[in-house]
Amino acid sequence: MAVFIEVKDLSLEFDGVKVLKDINLSINEGEVLGILGRSGSGKTVLMHVLRGVEEYEGISGSVIYHLARCEKCGHIEPPSKTGEECPACGGDTLKPFDADFVKMPLHDPKRKDITKRIAIMLQRTFALYGDDRVIANVVNSLTEIGVSSEDALSKAVDLLEKVQLSHRMMHVARDLSGGEKQRVVLARQLVRDPMLLIADEPTGTLDPRTAKVVHDVIEKAVRDYNMTMVITSHWSDVVEDLADKAIILEDGAIVSEGDPADISKEFMQRVCSVDKSCEVEIGDPLIRVDNLVKKYISVSRGVVYAVDDISFEVKESEIFGLAGTSGAGKTTTSEILMGIVQPTSGEVQVRVGDEWIDMKKPGPECRGRALQYMGILHQEYGLYNHRTIIDNLTESIGIDLPYELAVRKAINTLMSTGFTEEKAKSILSKMSDEISEGERHRVALAQILMKEPVIVVMDEPTGTMDPITKKDVTRSILTAREKMGDTFIIVSHDMDFLQEICDRVALMRSGKIVDVGDPDIVLSQLTEEERLEAATES
Known part of the structure; x- marks a missing residue:
């Protein structure tokens, strides 16, 4: 198998800070390289250097592409095509050609010939014409490279079938789900018959089921088009399933390289050990909730109790969880705590210094006084x-x-x-x-912390995050609590997250609190239906 890309002693710094450190890496033609690393480890920067469409001042080392090139028309192919007739012009045989993206000027036409054969999928940048239909997005890509209008429509349908999206071809692009948008992006990239696919967290914001569909489509495309691929993912099992070899990036350096299964296991061991037992002393009660009720009148359902006679305390420097599935009452409870929703009855008090403030009473000396020491971080x-x-x-x-x-x-x-x-x-x-x-x-x-709150309410902080980003969120909360002594109230249906991070949890069901206490004990009372619903919501 021919060597396709050689990275030698690659370093890159921004504003005096090294973000890549002496990277040495070899990628063979047709190989899938998986890159694992925490947020900020340098994965995305490395991917952009490999893509080759940006110029960097603080870069050193080499990023060498070994290629086959037609000297007559400039067409580029992977190295194994050396000696074959040029498929573009048929007028010459392909000659060996090396290009170093570190030394080759950005405006060099030969460099542009190479980058035209490199496809990229990013985590959030869908690069679609949002107001156009799906089929038009792919047709536009085909006509941009000179395919006639007559042929473009048929080829676009073929490409959408390859990415399993022919059933959405008449949909407006902006109305698609995240996973569907990524498949349209892939179809648009396949237009150029790429020799390399760079996939940087292509499913990072998708739920596991949707992510699997996208990964399966990517895997099939790589196989059908005989592409080389470099993929980063927070899902270690994706790298394990798709990659031929894998590396771990940490603080801009490769710290491990080898078999994807071994590397994935090592990576999970590195990132998944979260220590909750830091030296934080839990103090006296800071929030008191007594016999809290919030009811609404519904035309179809009559009187609805969103919160039904609940009582609990939250202590100073504690990480306290409000757990439950959708409709359990946890969000309404948190909104009452923050003074956003007025309760029907009951008491909510917050301690400021040594004085207890009644959160039901408006004004700068009552609720307003407490709210200046409270912050909320919404899911979105x-x-x-x-x-x-x-x-x-x-x-x-x-x-x-x-x-x-x-x-x-x-x-x-x-x-x-x-x-x-x-x-x-x-x-x-x-x-x-x-x-x-x-x-x-x-x-x-x-x-939120810049405003120096004493209490921080976090509404669904992990959302649909992948496991590794969740670990980053867990660490950030634990570190903030340890360094600042703040009290955190976590509202979530992510039971694993609550179990890992909270000192105590209140489990809510149908507006009531089932139990309050140790997360392991309290969350063991979830029914199978609740666990399934919570997993689906995550």
């Missing part, structure tokens, strides 16, 4: 994409400090969510879409 948290991270942590949320003090406070806050000091400094000037999903979640938490 939003960073300002057009602002830098430092702006997201200061001006954008109304924090007006001298710049040097703002930077110092931002770095310390980011460190409290699990960033190293070096990493925190390096992301301050970046836009939010330039960092990974796990890093964005930590920045969103830091956004």
Whole structure:
């Protein structure tokens, strides 16, 4: 098997911070390389360097593509095609050709000939014409490379069949699910008959069932088109199933390389050990809920008790979970705690200093006084994409400090969510879409912590996250609690997450609290139906 890509002593730094460190790697033609690593480990940066459409100032080493090239028309093929007749012009045999993306200028036509044969799938950037139908998206890609309108429609249908999406060809692209959009992206990439597919977390935001469909389609496309592939994934079993060999990236360096099954196992051992037993002393009660009721009047159902006579306490520096499936009452309870929803009856009190505040009473000396020490992180948290991270942590949320003090406070806050000091400094000037999903979640938490809350309510913080990003979220919460002593209330249907992170959990069912206490004991009372529903929601 011919060597296709050689990476030698590759290093890359931004603003004095090394994000890739002496990478040495060989990828054979037709091989699938899996890359595993935590958020911020350098996976995405490495993928972009391999793609070759960007120029980097602080780069050194080599990224050499071994290829076969037609000297007459410039057509590029993988190295095994050397000596064969050019399939594009038929006028010459393909000659051996090496290209180093580190040394070759970005505007070199030969480099562009290579990058045209490289396909890429990203985690969130779907690169579709949202208002056009699915079939039109693929037809547009075909006509862009010179396929006649007569032939383009038939070929587009063939490609949509290959990605198992012929049943959606007349749908408007923006109305598709995330998994369906990724398959349209793949169909558009296959138009160019790629020799290399770079798949950077292509299913990172999808649920496991949808992710499997996309992975199966990608695997079939790689096999049918005889492509080489480099794929990153937080799902270690994806790398284990798809890859021929795998590496682990950690802090910009390759720390392990070998058989995908062995590497996946090692990676999970590295990332899945989360220590909840850090030295945090749980204090006195900070929130008291007594006989809380919230009822609504429904035309079809009559009186509906969203919250039905519940009582519990949350203690200072505790991580307290509100567990339950959809409709159990946990979100309504959290909204009452935050003063968003007024209860029908019962008491909610929050301690500020030594004074207990009645959350039912509005005004700056009552509920308003407590709320200035409370923060909420919603499931669909939003960073300002057009602002830098430092702006997201200061001006954008109304924090007006001298710049040097703002930077110092931002770095310390980011460190409290699990960033190293070096990493925190390096992301301050970046836009939010330039960092990974796990890093964005930590920045969103830091956004809340910048306002110095005592109580943080987190609504479904893991959503449909993959297991590794969930571990990052777990660490960020534990680190923030350890460094700042804040109290966390976690509202979630993700029972595994609650079991791992919480000191105590309240299990809710039909508006009532079934039990409060040790997560293992309380969550063991879930019914099979509740476990199945919770898993589906996750």
